[in-house]
Amino acid sequence: MSAIPEHKSPRSIGRRELVVLIALLMSLNALAIDGMLPALDEIARELGAEEGNRRQLIVAVFLLANGAGCLVPGSFADRFGRKPVLMFSLVSYVVTSLIIAFVHHFETLLVMRGLQGLLSGGLMVAPTAIIRDKFEGDKMARTLSIVFAVFIIVPVIAPSLGQAVLLVAGWRWIFIGLALMGALAMVWTWKRLPETLAPENRQEINVPVIAANMKVVLMTRASIGYVLGVTLLVGAVFGYVNSAQQLIGEHFKMGTLFPVVFGGTAAMMAVSNIVNSRIVERFGARRVSHTGVLVFIVVSALQVWASHYHGDSLALFLPLMAINLALLGFLGANFGSIALQPFGHIAGAASSVQTFFRMFGAAVVGLVIGQSYDGTAQPFAHALLICSVLALALVLYSEKGRLFRRLNAPQRRNTVP
Template identity: 75%
Template sequence: MTITGVPHDKKTIGRKELVVMVALLMSLNALTIDGMLPALDDMARELGAAGGNQRQLVVAVYLLANGIGCLVPGAFADRFGRRPLLLFSLAAYTVFSLLIALVQDFYVLLALRGMQGMLTAGLMVVPTAIIRDQYEGDRMARLMSLVSAVFIAVPVIAPSLGQAVLLFAGWRWIFVLLSLVAVAAACWVWTRLPETLDPAHRQQIDIPVIAKNMRVALINRASIGYVLGTMLLIGAVFGYVNSAQQLIGEHFGMGDMFPIVFGATAAMMVVSNLVNSRIVERFGARRVSHSGVLVFIVVSMVQVWASHYRPDSIAWFLPLMATNLGLLGFLGANFGSIAMQPFATIAGAASSIQTFFRMFGAAVVGLIIGQAYDGTAQPFAHALLICSVSALVLVSYSERGRLFRRLNPPARVMG
């Protein structure tokens, strides 16, 4: 299958290439988080950060700013197209990565990380709109699962790449490497990606129109439970990312093995997304994801038990954590596709507001979970259970209490 742009656009791109490209674009945000996790201690020490959990702010500030930034690019992508917003975000990513590589003060680092996160939010918002331009329903869920499998594979190995850089150079070279990856991605987008926005769907840059479209996308009952449910589940993962170096490296005493252990648990998300891409069209995104969240709750209950009665056992923590992350492969892409289903004509605005709540809300949840770290796995385990149970309640609200149904695509909401 070939994806074509608007009629005047002569570029074409195959589905497989589109999957890999979109995955790379979305993975750049994960790379700038996970790739520098092994360097957190070096960065905090060299730049004069205080001790304790303050090093987590290097991650948390980026996530918070990225979430806030998601409010903006969707409206511009609905007006000017997808390509210009992607190229702007990639340029900002490159410039700020190089500035961070030169920074000499911890608080300046946090400011630059915040600005980078805000200006590169298009890398989270626009790819989803591109996929929605071309697909809907379970087919969109299938493609998003393939995208997730590819882009998750990148941050899975990112800590190991960061660790490899540290063997030969300082932490600053990690950000130089990230800037080079962004330049390569920009060249790829420039030469190969067609414009996927239908000219008939272009929206005006008008505050009332933008606000209306976002409001429509936000308050839709069929979507909001999935958006907020995803926010809580991703927030639990962000809590893991924020505290992973302390939890795995220090509490469980894995030290230099941290990148390998972290990557091994996250690798389950790759496997589960690939499996989801195979089964979602057969069973439906709702049936798969509703089953997944129920199993997630059960595993989280076991995680809570293990945190109290096997508190120092890595042999209990790792399989359970890998299972939790693996289950997200049956939740994230499916929840996101269901939430975007009604919004073909305002995909950019819908992606912006939904991504804002998912990412900013998840960043706040993740910050709270990370800062609750007390030298044990107990706060994190309890957070997993609370977030998963709350996600099930929210999804039940959107489904009016009737889970596991396979529905025909709902009527599209017009902007």
């Protein structure tokens, strides 16, 4: 269901191209995270930051800053349009990537990583607002799932790409590669992406109005439980990303096979997002995601059991972790579409607030989980279980205690005899 009509022009973009472009834009931040996981040891060694879990800050600082950077762009996207916000974020992404490629101090790298994450926050906010501009209800959930299915390819292949770069060059070339990818996305966006913000939905840059819009987003019961719920679930996954190199590479002794193992588990999210895109309009976002979070709790409980009684068994950890990540494919897009559904008239502001909680809040949760790594899988397993149980409680709050409701009946296609 299209929310706004678009004028046909030579520059009009088809749905498939839009999905791929949106996925590319959203994947740039993921590439800036997962692409350097194999290089953390080399970066820390060269810049003198080898002690303890300090190397995790290369990822954690970016995640925290990226989450904080999501809070502002939505208001500008509601005033000036989605495309200007994207262009600013892309230019910032390219410039900061090039600067990082030439730093010589660990503290300087962390500062620039923070700046990179902060200024590229619009790459998460504007694409979500574009999808809300064009679709609603289960149709929006289906489109988000397709986007995420394409987007998830990046975490799957990024560690291997980073490892490949390390085989022929130093870690600095990873950041040069990020700059090239950002430049490609910038040209594509400039040439092909139309403005999707309807003129009647433009909002003034007015602090009281912005504050009021944010308050509405935060105080809407039907939405906030899903926002905080997905924050906890994504936070648990961020904890996995932060500690994956140590957990898989060192604890489970995978060494140079780490990128393959990590990518294999992450690949399950792509599969589940494709499946979700096929079933969500038939069964509804609520029914699919509510089932997903209940199964997530069961699998997380098995993770806790395995970490205590078979702590060194990669044969148990990998299948369970793959299932956890696969289940996230039935939760992320659906939770996001349900949470954003009530805010069509302020989609940019709503996307900013919700993405801020989903990214910054999840980054904080992930940082705590990552820093709790003690050489075993136990802290991470307990975190998965706690986060999933709390997510279910928050969903129950938004749904007033009733799960599996179908608020929007599936549309029937009219046939012409």
